Amino acid sequence: MASANKPINTDVPEKDVFALHFLQSLSNLRRQNTFNSPEKTNDRVKKIKKVAYVSMARAAGGTNRLWSRALLRRAAKENNKVVRFPRRKKRVTCLRRRRSNRRDPVEEEEAERLRNLVPGGGGMEISKLMEETAHYIKCLSMQVKVMQCLVDGLAPK
Amino acid sequence: MDPTGVSGARSNGGGATREATGLESLHLGDEFRQDNVGGGFTALLELPPTQAVKLLHFADSPSSSSQAATVTGIVPPLHHSYETLTFPSNSALLMERAARFSGETTTSSVPSTSSVKTEPADETNSSQAAVNNRSGKRKDSDKKTEILKKKKNKSSEENEKLPYVHVRARRGQATDSHSLAERARREKINARMKLLQELVPGCDKIQGTALVLDEIINHVQSLQRQVEMLSMRLASVNPRIDFNLDTILGSENGSLMDGSFSGTAMQVVWPHQVIETEQSYHQRQLQQPQQWPFDVLNQRAWGREEDQVHGNDSANLHPNQVKMEL
Numbered sequence: 001m002a003s004a005n006k007p008i009n010t011d012v013p014e015k016d017v018f019a020l021h022f023l024q025s026l027s028n029l030r031r032q033n034t035f036n037s038p039e040k041t042n043d044r045v046k047k048i049k050k051v052a053y054v055s056m057a058r059a060a061g062g063t064n065r066l067w068s069r070a071l072l073r074r075a076a077k078e079n080n081k082v083v084r085f086p087r088r089k090k091r092v093t094c095l096r097r098r099r100s101n102r103r104d105p106v107e108e109e110e111a112e113r114l115r116n117l118v119p120g121g122g123g124m125e126i127s128k129l130m131e132e133t134a135h136y137i138k139c140l141s142m143q144v145k146v147m148q149c150l151v152d153g154l155a156p157k
Numbered sequence: 158m159d160p161t162g163v164s165g166a167r168s169n170g171g172g173a174t175r176e177a178t179g180l181e182s183l184h185l186g187d188e189f190r191q192d193n194v195g196g197g198f199t200a201l202l203e204l205p206p207t208q209a210v211k212l213l214h215f216a217d218s219p220s221s222s223s224q225a226a227t228v229t230g231i232v233p234p235l236h237h238s239y240e241t242l243t244f245p246s247n248s249a250l251l252m253e254r255a256a257r258f259s260g261e262t263t264t265s266s267v268p269s270t271s272s273v274k275t276e277p278a279d280e281t282n283s284s285q286a287a288v289n290n291r292s293g294k295r296k297d298s299d300k301k302t303e304i305l306k307k308k309k310n311k312s313s314e315e316n317e318k319l320p321y322v323h324v325r326a327r328r329g330q331a332t333d334s335h336s337l338a339e340r341a342r343r344e345k346i347n348a349r350m351k352l353l354q355e356l357v358p359g360c361d362k363i364q365g366t367a368l369v370l371d372e373i374i375n376h377v378q379s380l381q382r383q384v385e386m387l388s389m390r391l392a393s394v395n396p397r398i399d400f401n402l403d404t405i406l407g408s409e410n411g412s413l414m415d416g417s418f419s420g421t422a423m424q425v426v427w428p429h430q431v432i433e434t435e436q437s438y439h440q441r442q443l444q445q446p447q448q449w450p451f452d453v454l455n456q457r458a459w460g461r462e463e464d465q466v467h468g469n470d471s472a473n474l475h476p477n478q479v480k481m482e483l
Contacts, residue, residue, distance in 0.1 A: 080412060107366060137377060
């Protein structure tokens with residue numbers, strides 16, 4: 001729809017929110033008995049990484065953002081949990097029409113790579129994809145800051 | 158009765174010119190005025206006689222605001238602009254008013270172009286300066302209404318086809334719906350690209366969308382790799398430290414559901430400029446409340462340093478880290 005542009009909203013909550021979610025999930029992880037065994041580091045790594053992403057998704061927007069929704073759905077599928085999201089009006093028909101409308105070969109290549117990187121990018125049009133990417137970058141950098149602080153705080157000196 | 162007779166004759170002549178201009182604007186009126194008070198053609202035809210009468214009244218009593226309201230029944234809000242212009246009851250001004258009103262009626266039917274409405278006001282202001290030259294004024298106002306109509310034509314055509322697009326096409330650009338939609342889409346994409354450029358460091362200097370996108374993709378990849386690296390480090394560090402977070406988080410869970418640290422006394426000493434770090438967070442939990450003022454000072458220092466080098470933070474932590482590890 002060629003309507004007037006509303007200002008693009010890419011607000012990301014403060015660092016505290018990310019920190020809180022991450023620490024919560026970390027403490028949940030620690031409660032698992034199999035976690036603290038020193039041998040299986042790789043599994044721990046994977047779990048921590050997954051936890052990091054999930055907590056980031058929850059902290060950043062919950063289910064309001066497409067990428068966070070896709071992330072959470074992917075994670076839930078791994079755990080065989082069913083996740084229910086509040087149904088929002090999906091303009092699927094408009095999407096389909098637009099995708100056939102305009103295909104710029106130079107941009108589409110890059111857009112394809114972006115789609116692979118950003119979770120949930122498969123069904124999106126370029127403008128929406130860029131919006132999600134901007135928010136994703138902000139959240140990622142916030143999460144990196146949080147984790148960096150944590151690691152620095154706990155690192156043996 | 159003489160002045161009224163004279164002005165009556167003049168208004169008739171004015172009515173002729175009014176009809177001339179009215180006819181010019183008629184074909185436009187037919188196009189886009191379907192739901193007007195009297196219905197396109199008839200409304201315009203109704204106007205001149207009523208306007209003649211009202212304009213006469215205008216000439217007699219210049220401060221007739223209510224009559225202005227009744228005359229411009231089609232254009233109720235616009236009469237305000239003419240209240241402020243106090244015209245002497247000059248019959249010469251009747252012509253001007255006629256042209257103005259005919260311009261007004263056509264503008265009233267184009268709802269979205271507010272900038273067009275200012276043009277008649279500009280017209281009157283500029284033509285009011287040269288009050289005495291009646292014929293010259295007539296030509297001027299005619300010319301201006303012509304230009305006005307041309308511009309309106311363009312915008313009204315666009316607004317016809319796409320009523321929800323309030324875009325004024327520049328002269329010479331295509332106005333069919335496809336190119337309009339494409340142009341809007343292009344603008345959207347460019348706006349978002351600018352946003353992304355601001356986010357990713359070092360992207361402003363690059364020209365061309367492909368390279369910028371490359372840079373963005375690299376940035377996202379590097380961030381994801383950083384997350385992976387940090388999670389590896391955390392995994393190696395983890396078993397040593399015994400987080401006593403359960404109690405901390407359990408107590409604060411209720412108040413923190415909405416994602417903001419409210420409801421705790423910490424909030425009072427926690428200005429938003431201070432970037433809170435994990436260390437300081439742990440500090441606050443593990444230390445006694447009497448030490449909070451000390452805490453605040455420390456945190457402010459950390460907040461300032463934290464952005465620069467993370468190593469400083471860990472250096473600050475040594476005395477307190479022992480407590481944590483217990």
